[in-house]
Amino acid sequence: MTVNSAEEANQDVAYSKALKELIYQLADDDFLISFRGSEWLGLAPHIEEDVAFSSITQNTMGHAFMFYQLLEDLGEGEIDLLAHERHPDVRRNGIYLEKRNGEGNYLEEPYYDWALTVVRHFLYETFKKVKLEAITKSSYKPLANIAGKVLMEQPYHLAHWRIWMNQLLNSTEEARDRIEARLNEAWEEFGDVLEFGFQATEMEHFDLIIGEEELKERWMDEVAKTIPNLPSEPLGKKFGSGREGQHTEDLDQALATLSEVYLSDKEAIW
Amino acid sequence: MSNTNESNFYQEYEVFSKKSTKSPVQHQFSLLAPNEEMALSMAVENFMRREDVLDVWVVKRSDVRRMTSEERAQWTKRLDNKDYRKTKGYGYLRQKWKEKEQGMLDEKEILSWKEVKK
Amino acid sequence: MYNYIEYGSSEISNDNIDDQEKYEQFMARIEVGEKIEPDDWMPEDYRQGLIKLISMHGISEIMGALPEKEWTPKAPTMKRKLGIMAKVQDEMGHGQLLLRVAEDLMQPYGKDRGDIMEDLLSGDLKFHNVFHMPTKTWADAGMVGWLVDGAAIISQTNMLDASYGPYQRALQRICQEEVFHAQHGEAIIMALAEGTDYQREILQESLNRWWPSLLMFFGPASADTTGSSKQNIMIKYKIRKSSNEELRQAFLDKYLPRVFSLGLTVPDETVHYDEAQEQWIYQQPDWNEFKQIIKNKGPRSKERLRLREIAYENNRWVRQALAKDQVMT
Numbered sequence: 001m002t003v004n005s006a007e008e009a010n011q012d013v014a015y016s017k018a019l020k021e022l023i024y025q026l027a028d029d030d031f032l033i034s035f036r037g038s039e040w041l042g043l044a045p046h047i048e049e050d051v052a053f054s055s056i057t058q059n060t061m062g063h064a065f066m067f068y069q070l071l072e073d074l075g076e077g078e079i080d081l082l083a084h085e086r087h088p089d090v091r092r093n094g095i096y097l098e099k100r101n102g103e104g105n106y107l108e109e110p111y112y113d114w115a116l117t118v119v120r121h122f123l124y125e126t127f128k129k130v131k132l133e134a135i136t137k138s139s140y141k142p143l144a145n146i147a148g149k150v151l152m153e154q155p156y157h158l159a160h161w162r163i164w165m166n167q168l169l170n171s172t173e174e175a176r177d178r179i180e181a182r183l184n185e186a187w188e189e190f191g192d193v194l195e196f197g198f199q200a201t202e203m204e205h206f207d208l209i210i211g212e213e214e215l216k217e218r219w220m221d222e223v224a225k226t227i228p229n230l231p232s233e234p235l236g237k238k239f240g241s242g243r244e245g246q247h248t249e250d251l252d253q254a255l256a257t258l259s260e261v262y263l264s265d266k267e268a269i270w
Numbered sequence: 271m272s273n274t275n276e277s278n279f280y281q282e283y284e285v286f287s288k289k290s291t292k293s294p295v296q297h298q299f300s301l302l303a304p305n306e307e308m309a310l311s312m313a314v315e316n317f318m319r320r321e322d323v324l325d326v327w328v329v330k331r332s333d334v335r336r337m338t339s340e341e342r343a344q345w346t347k348r349l350d351n352k353d354y355r356k357t358k359g360y361g362y363l364r365q366k367w368k369e370k371e372q373g374m375l376d377e378k379e380i381l382s383w384k385e386v387k388k
Numbered sequence: 389m390y391n392y393i394e395y396g397s398s399e400i401s402n403d404n405i406d407d408q409e410k411y412e413q414f415m416a417r418i419e420v421g422e423k424i425e426p427d428d429w430m431p432e433d434y435r436q437g438l439i440k441l442i443s444m445h446g447i448s449e450i451m452g453a454l455p456e457k458e459w460t461p462k463a464p465t466m467k468r469k470l471g472i473m474a475k476v477q478d479e480m481g482h483g484q485l486l487l488r489v490a491e492d493l494m495q496p497y498g499k500d501r502g503d504i505m506e507d508l509l510s511g512d513l514k515f516h517n518v519f520h521m522p523t524k525t526w527a528d529a530g531m532v533g534w535l536v537d538g539a540a541i542i543s544q545t546n547m548l549d550a551s552y553g554p555y556q557r558a559l560q561r562i563c564q565e566e567v568f569h570a571q572h573g574e575a576i577i578m579a580l581a582e583g584t585d586y587q588r589e590i591l592q593e594s595l596n597r598w599w600p601s602l603l604m605f606f607g608p609a610s611a612d613t614t615g616s617s618k619q620n621i622m623i624k625y626k627i628r629k630s631s632n633e634e635l636r637q638a639f640l641d642k643y644l645p646r647v648f649s650l651g652l653t654v655p656d657e658t659v660h661y662d663e664a665q666e667q668w669i670y671q672q673p674d675w676n677e678f679k680q681i682i683k684n685k686g687p688r689s690k691e692r693l694r695l696r697e698i699a700y701e702n703n704r705w706v707r708q709a710l711a712k713d714q715v716m717t
Binding site for chain 1: 450453454457458459460461462463464465466467468469470473474476477480481483484487501526579583584586587691694695698699702703705706707708709710712
């Protein structure tokens with residue numbers, strides 16, 4: 001099965017529903033994690049890392065932009081509206097990705113945790129790689145093409161966070177403890193990131209992506225290459241499923257911040 | 271808390287990069303990193319965010335033997351008497367060949383010989 | 389992007405030029421436009437003047453990232469979010485370039501980046517007056533990008549022929565990126581200037597607030613104003629070419645006509661170009677306030693330093709972890 005355009009996709013209501021659901025996940029994941037990255041700007045452990053990290057954040061927000069563009073093409077509304085105005089209930093990002101960077105906020109007393117950032121980015125970029133690789137074979141060609149493009153610059157991201165992961169796991173006891181604590185926490189929360197939500201069956205049925213279980217296995221195999229001793233408990237989704245529109249206060253904070261100016265004058269062109 | 275001294279975190283690395291297959295490796299700048307893996311991972315985005323890059327080298331500064339100030343001052347001056355090494359010393363041939371109604375095989379001409387007849 | 393013009397309080401002097409011959413050679417080299425490299429002989433006041441200038445310039449870039457960063461996650465569209473991220477990232481990148489230059493100059497004293505950060509946090513190392521000011525609206529993000537960067541471009545391009553090689557090369561890179569910054573700032577401003585009443589309102593309000601800081605940007609015209617000025621030594625040693633006032637006039641020349649062309653005003657009714665004197669006439673900003681600001685007693689000095697302090701202290705464990713001699717990779 002091959003679908004070459006938005007018009008074609010929209011002719012089949014069931015197909016386009018599953019397709020949009022999948023793209024919202026991709027777009028919202030990238031948007032939220034890159035928003036968290038933008039809060040870090042200027043506060044990284046040292047200057048060179050700040051610059052490198054910001055490039056990764058910009059790339060990732062650029063990817064979100066391309067996914068929102070696909071949604072715009074499918075008639076969902078224009079990009080900035082999709083990014084800035086949607087209610088939390090219809091946001092589809094995994095809950096772990098909306099999590100605050102640590103205590104405080106970026107304007108005041110930002111006790112951000114680099115261990116959380118390293119663990120989160122490593123797990124997420126690994127996930128993004130396997131998910132996008134699966135999507136390069138998607139029945140919806142415009143999406144498969146974007147996935148291929150994103151995969152061109154994404155290996156650098158994964159390599160970067162893999163280095164951090166490796167080095168912090170193999171240095172001081174304190175660093176290892178901090179990383180392991182964040183890993184255990186991630187294990188309780190990451191579950192929904194790996195899910196496809198309400199349309200999981202349809203997504204697979206329409207060849208939009210491989211099945212959930214297979215993706216999860218691929219992800220686990222990839223993660224285990226870098227972290228030999230993974231937490232033994234099964235993955236949890238402590239706060240519910242972002243894929244089904246469940247979210248935490250952290251998302252409210254993120255949305256209030258990122259849309260503050262956008263909403264200050266909705267007539268305005270910025 | 272660890273008692274490790276932080277200053278080891280700030281090792282100096284020189285960064286070099288190559289822009290295209292035809293271009294030589296060029297020095298870009300230096301950065302501070304705790305080790306070469308980190309240095310490499312940060313190098314591209316620190317110095318080549320807006321340009322093409324095909325390859326990057328990072329070299330620990332202490333591994334570079336560079337000229338000292340005195341060496342630069344003393345070893346880099348040459349007498350200007352080495353025309354025999356350069357085409358400049360053979361420029362008179364142009365006139366000679368011209369007399370024989372032949373063109374000069376100069377740099378421009380020779381470097382244009384990428385293809386010959388099959 | 390932000391060059392800090394010298395106005396420190398202590399004069400550095402060449403007490404013991406033990407080697408007059410070396411000094412004369414040095415001066416002869418910079419007279420003919422040769423570049424001085426870190427391991428070349430240099431007069432002590434040259435080295436110390438450069439350390440002060442460049443570490444202040446570098447740390448001002450790092451501190452200068454903070455006011456714009458306040459609006460980075462809030463930028464109103466995805467494209468603006470991306471643009472301002474790239475811009476603030478560049479500021480950090482400029483800080484990186486400049487601090488590397490300063491660090492190499494400080495090496496003979498056994499100091500490194502850690503010391504620069506400590507000096508900033510202790511108040512020994514100052515940062516540029518504009519970055520002690522608050523940002524209140526999105527228009528401020530545009531104002532910093534357009535006019536504060538504009539002022540920075542004026543002062544930095546003035547040093548593109550600086551006699552110190554590493555600084556000159558860093559400035560070359562920086563000024564090339566400033567072209568993007570200038571256009572980034574103009575784009576934000578243009579959208580506001582051609583926008584809704586609300587947008588024009590926040591734009592004018594922002595300019596009113598930033599005006600005194602912009603005048604102060606270049607530092608006092610002479611030592612008489614604030615007690616001391618080290619602009620002369622920087623000119624003598626061919627680091628910069630023009631005086632603070634000449635730079636301020638150049639800024640007004642380039643930017644005021646643009647300000648007016650957007651229908652904006654500045655909060656000084658006396659501002660005009662005097663044809664006879666061939667210069668802009670303006671009301672002096674409050675130089676006493678300026679003195680307070682650069683002593684870290686500006687409206688946002690404490691808060692910005694606090695952010696830097698938290699970032700530094702809170703991540704110390706990361707630097708300690710990777711400072712271990714053997715990190716497995």
